[in-house]
Amino acid sequence: MSAQITLPSQRFAATTGEINLTELSTSWLILYFYPKDSTPGCTTQAVGFSCLKDQFDALDTTVIGVSRDSVKAHQNFTEKQSLSINLISDKEEILCRHFDVIKEKNMYGKQVMGIERSTFIFHNGTLVKEYRKVKAAGHAEQVLQDLKALQTAE
Template identity: 75%
Template sequence: MKSIQLPDSNFPTTTGEINLTQIQSDWLVIYFYPKDSTPGCTVQAVDFTCLNAQFAELNTQVIGVSRDSVKAHQNFTAKQNLTIELISDKEEVLCKHFDVIKEKNMYGKMVFGIERSTFIFHQGKLVKEYRKVKAAGHAEQVLADLKALQAGSI
């Protein structure tokens, strides 16, 4: 696992701007997903929201990232009652930084899109990453792994 540093830049979110290097919690979960309001992405966002209180108890902030606009994120958040922060990465700065833009086959046509991926950071240091994630059950897996990491058993 290559070391990925958190970029020291401001990014637009559903509630303003955020700098990932200035997150107050000890632990940070950043997950990348292709598009707001699509079936898999909705499942994933709702699952992280349902578990958000448990992540918070573990001093962990969960942040989702996609290339959708802030407005699209706000609509998605309102429609699904999401409690997690969503970053709008229209310029693909974070996507490229985390190397999650991959060539995909969409209905027989090759396109570049976000490969569903998740990263766990502890005090700014990458401690676990997931690539080619399946949406269903992923939030629960991340929570279980986070508990194991905090217990020192991973």
């Protein structure tokens, strides 16, 4: 695990205003990166986390999604899918580069740079688990299970 990954202490534009990841009111944070709003896998993942939001809330955990889409695109996605989680717009790829999730991908035979679906669990600002090359289906449920295990082990 890349223990050197820390949370940057700057503000990012999100669906509910600006967010500073180091100033959240919960002791646990799930930060997940996804390629693009309103695409099948990304919708599956966002809806999965939204459906489990109450359970994450009960575990003192904030769930935030990150992509390079604009805040306006995030707001449309949130409205269309009735999402209950916050989404950060990382158009400048500050968080994407910080977490090293920009990777070369094969899109219809062309090599492009895009976000590799990844998730990070933080406890009091310390990275405790990371997932790379995530498959969207069932991921939110897996993260919830792992979070419960991490909290039990405390």
